[in-house]
Amino acid sequence: MSSRIPGFTYERIPVGAVTLNAAVAGAGKPVVLLHGFPQTHLTWRHVAANLAADHFVVCPDLRGYGDSDKPADDADGTVYTKRTMAADIVTLLRALGHDRFALAGHDRGGLVAFRAGLDHSAAISHLAILDVIPAGDMWAALRGAAGVFAFHLYFLAQQSDLPTRMIRADPDVFFGHFLDGWLHDPSSVPAEIRAEYLAAARAPGAIEAVCADYRASAFLDNDHDEADRAVGNRLMMPVLALWQDPGEMRLPFDPKAVWAAWAADLRTAAVRCGHFLQEERPDVVVGALRALIDD
Template sequence: MTLTLMPEATYHRVPVAPDVELNVAVAGSGPAVVLLHGFPQTHLMWRHVAADLAADHTVICPDLRGYGASSKPAEEDESTYSKRTMAADVVAAARALGHGRFALSGHDRGALVAVRAGLDHPQAVTHLLSLDVLPTLDMWDILRGAEAKVAWHLYLMAQPAGIPEPMIEATADSFFASFLDGWTADPAAIPAQYREEYLRASREAVVSIVADYRASAGIDVTHDRADKDSGRTLAMPVTVMQQDWGAALGYDASSLWSAWAPDLKHVTTNAGHFMAEEDPGAVVAALRELMAR
């Protein structure tokens, strides 16, 4: 069975760069909202949220470059999978679908792309919702000592090309399943057919997924540092929803985010990492409240 975002969604292959197309699901009508998935998932993670929003919005759910059914270009250099490049993909896809301005929500890796889109394309992004990440620069700054073991995969996939890829490919299903199973507070939130689809899509994209993570230990840090040094911030209203990791790792997430987003609402959730599937009602409520600001 081929899984789709929802029965009424239409699918498009949208060219966004030379030899790069995004697989994009579109549903509903009205003001546009773009939803970006995280790791190790595809656009299907938004199925509940999209079903609600499509009642009065045009919902645009792409597979990010390197993920799902989107193109997986070879990593020519760090910029191939930089969040700047991936954000430009998203803006180009929305524009090609007729939406020059849109609200934007991202989860996990998609949230990093969303933040970069908000910084680089403030004329396009009207509102921004980030689910369960910290900005890249801050993330690396707070990972210290034994507590950093929670992010062991970041260090593995930051290694030079040719080292992490064969290691992950050799145990791909157990590698990716460890995150799907370990990061959720409610395993029933990801039914078997979706779990299997996420695993299939991920094991077919090991090289590009690693390239995405590798960029976050290099060029993405460079871009974030340049913005921080210049005082560049997110100009649009921003809501951040995340688990309360701060106490365990010794940081104040709200303060970190405030430095990037002057118009910020920060909320924590009791759901696990995959909150758009575990508690979609809370995510929808946060997104609707944000878009009303």
């Protein structure tokens, strides 16, 4: 990718079997920002620049995305589980000299952050989740017409190469559908950043990785969430949950109730914008993150 977050240095850091691309800047309390679909670490460019004034900020590309490695999935579907991806992030921060850090994630990155909070609670001081709920809760909630708006969850999770072959026919149309349709303010993702997202999404191995990521959430991630729910595992750190204000649309779930079931120390807010909160309302996201991690 040609675009970078100004003031950040870039490193490719081995984390076990893969190498992650990471943008790093600042000094102070460590904060990690994880992107979602169909984006890269650049989605955090405004928030990261603000936090780096007085925090050590790390913005990685998740495995399978951006300039990070894109390994092929295995027969058991474990390569892109959120458990595997969460371990990547904990290993990454240890390589950078930090055993404990605040973690924020949007969309797919939010699922990785959630799993890190459960699997690596000692490493996560504060947790922020933007506009996503756990896989187990999402699959339990989706029914009826709600599936129309979440069609990609079903499509990308198919256990064959059908979605990969179909997306390859016109990846810019497919990924652009989400970049455009999930925004309320198109100017918040300028043309050059949109082009970066599309280029990353069509890179060799990227489409296969995205499908493996979503396939993991439909099967193994769902199983992991339900196993934790069954034994009463909860998030033990302070948790912030932000989501887009749905306006007149009726959601098939109550985000506050969902997160209250997982976290005792919880603060929440709905933000008037589209899905990409950190790009449409970086001021709100920065304020909420600072209130969480600097409390």
